[in-house]
Amino acid sequence: MTAPARHLTIIGAGLAGALLGILLRRRGWNVDLYEKRGDPRVQGYGGGRSINLALAERGRHALRAADADDAVMHHAIMMRGRMVHVGDTEPVLQRYGRDDSEVIWSVHRGDLNIVLLDLAEAAGARLHFDAGLDAVNFDSRRAVFRDPRGDSTREVQFEALVGADGAGSALRAAMHRVRDLGERSDFLDHGYKELEIPPRADGGFRIEPNALHIWPRGHYMCIALPNDEKTFTVTLFLPHHAGADGGPAFDQLVDVDSARDFFERDFPSALALIPEFDRDWRANPVGQLGTLYLDHWHLDGRAVLLGDAAHAMVPFHGQGMNCAFEDCVALAQQLDAHDDLANAFAAFEAGRKPDAAAIQRMALDNYLEMRDRVDDADYLLQRELELALQDRHPGRFVPHYAMVTFMRIPYSLAMTRTDLQRGILERATAGHASMSTLDWDAIDAEVRDLLTLLEDVPA
Numbered sequence: 102m103t104a105p106a107r108h109l110t111i112i113g114a115g116l117a118g119a120l121l122g123i124l125l126r127r128r129g130w131n132v133d134l135y136e137k138r139g140d141p142r143v144q145g146y147g148g149g150r151s152i153n154l155a156l157a158e159r160g161r162h163a164l165r166a167a168d169a170d171d172a173v174m175h176h177a178i179m180m181r182g183r184m185v186h187v188g189d190t191e192p193v194l195q196r197y198g199r200d201d202s203e204v205i206w207s208v209h210r211g212d213l214n215i216v217l218l219d220l221a222e223a224a225g226a227r228l229h230f231d232a233g234l235d236a237v238n239f240d241s242r243r244a245v246f247r248d249p250r251g252d253s254t255r256e257v258q259f260e261a262l263v264g265a266d267g268a269g270s271a272l273r274a275a276m277h278r279v280r281d282l283g284e285r286s287d288f289l290d291h292g293y294k295e296l297e298i299p300p301r302a303d304g305g306f307r308i309e310p311n312a313l314h315i316w317p318r319g320h321y322m323c324i325a326l327p328n329d330e331k332t333f334t335v336t337l338f339l340p341h342h343a344g345a346d347g348g349p350a351f352d353q354l355v356d357v358d359s360a361r362d363f364f365e366r367d368f369p370s371a372l373a374l375i376p377e378f379d380r381d382w383r384a385n386p387v388g389q390l391g392t393l394y395l396d397h398w399h400l401d402g403r404a405v406l407l408g409d410a411a412h413a414m415v416p417f418h419g420q421g422m423n424c425a426f427e428d429c430v431a432l433a434q435q436l437d438a439h440d441d442l443a444n445a446f447a448a449f450e451a452g453r454k455p456d457a458a459a460i461q462r463m464a465l466d467n468y469l470e471m472r473d474r475v476d477d478a479d480y481l482l483q484r485e486l487e488l489a490l491q492d493r494h495p496g497r498f499v500p501h502y503a504m505v506t507f508m509r510i511p512y513s514l515a516m517t518r519t520d521l522q523r524g525i526l527e528r529a530t531a532g533h534a535s536m537s538t539l540d541w542d543a544i545d546a547e548v549r550d551l552l553t554l555l556e557d558v559p560a
């Protein structure tokens with residue numbers, strides 16, 4: 102059933118807001134998008150955080166649903182796996198999947214946002230920049246927007262508001278004044294800072310472009326993702342405060358000299374690639390990382406939250422945007438299926454909340470894996486066994502990373518199967534140093550016993 106032409110006011114024209122605008126316009130909805138920042142197509146992208154993002158199948162599927170995939174992929178760079186930098190040895194590529202059909206893509210946040218804004222506008226969405234949501238009267242259905250450049254405000258009438266205004270959502274705060282949303286935030290002890298690897302003098306990439314580079318160092322790490330202008334964005338993840346173990350922390354790196362000393366000691370190969378280290382260190386702030394949990398995502402038929410506004414997560418699975426894009430498709434589908442907005446929003450929340458909770462937990466688990474385990478012998482043996490079991494039991498033993506990244510099965514199902522598979526891998530490899538001594542009959546029997554055949558969601 103197609104919804105009659107109606108109106109939605111989307112708060113935030115970032116990644117999810119712009120994509121939702123396209124999807125809704127294609128379904129005949131009238132859409133107004135209000136964005137606190139200026140138009141990035143006029144004044145350049147001032148995103149302020151995480152310059153590039155890993156795009157995976159879930160996100161690409163949502164982009165295809167909006168006919169946006171081709172335009173986005175024009176800017177994307179393939180990442181086949183993790184290139185792990187340890188000690189003085191040559192970095193080694195750990196493939197994410199079996200071949201180049203199982204990869205992820207690095208996309209510049211600004212390019213992606215601009216492509217989606219152009220498509221939203223072309224589809225007929227009305228875009229309003231320099232308009233930050235300031236106050237909402239849910240009884241009279243009037244919202245006040247403030248221009249952050251001055252002090253002017255404007256008030257608009259709405260039928261319903263959709264909050265795509267990110268982790269610090271102003272709409273969420275306004276809804277909370279009317280209904281307790283049960284909000285909780287768990288901030289990580291770690292923060293992040295971004296630095297840049299520029300192109301080589303001849304214009305090429307300085308290191309292997311088709312990989313996500315990792316410099317794991319136990320409780321902290323650097324990663325680097327390629328950009329299509331032949332740069333890499335390096336992100337240092339480090340505790341905010343020094344702990345009892347005396348390990349490094351942002352609060353000890355009080356100036357650029359101490360930061361440089363730290364890199365010379367712990368990340369010399371990365372530092373050698375960052376000629377403007379001092380400039381970047383001074384210019385880029387330390388970002389916070391956390392998980393946002395809400396009991397309720399909507400206020401009857403008057404407002405609903407999605408993406409980071411509803412369920413911000415730590416970035417260690419590279420799924421926050423992918424999940425936000427899945428939310429957009431799910432909300433559009435519920436709007437198709439229900440005439441009544443309250444029912445559509447309730448069905449959206451009921452359908453997506455278990456999956457958001459699952460990817461939030463898996464993102465925290467992946468944090469430990471990337472930080473502590475990618476160069477650890479037990480982990481590498483389990484990873485080798487995981488790939489062998491994928492071949493021995495196709496469609497039954499599907500590696501965790503593949504379920505989350507290359508498939509579109511619900512995140513909650515991926516999490517349940519991951520927990521079962523992790524148990525199999527740990528039991529099978531306990532006390533073993535190589536694949537040659539494993540008890541294959543027992544492992545195969547356990548796989549058949551615990552895991553059913555798994556099919557992906559049809560296209």
Ligand SMILES: Cc1cc2nc3c(=O)[nH]c(=O)nc-3n(C[C@H](O)[C@H](O)[C@H](O)COP(=O)(O)OP(=O)(O)OC[C@H]3O[C@@H](n4cnc5c(N)ncnc54)[C@H](O)[C@@H]3O)c2cc1C
Nearest residue numbers: 113115117137151155233234266267408409419421422423
């Ligand atoms: C370091 C880091 C790395 C990441 N890496 C990845 C990755 O590799 N892959 C991945 O999938 N995800 C990644 N993420 C997560 C991803 O950035 C988010 O999940 C994604 O941006 C969420 O999209 P969104 O549209 O919900 O929110 P946002 O992208 O935050 O967009 C919100 C928009 O709302 C606007 N806004 C804010 N307040 C108001 C207001 N009051 N009124 C109007 N507009 C407002 C903002 O200006 C912004 O444009 C990463 C996050 C971080 C921090």
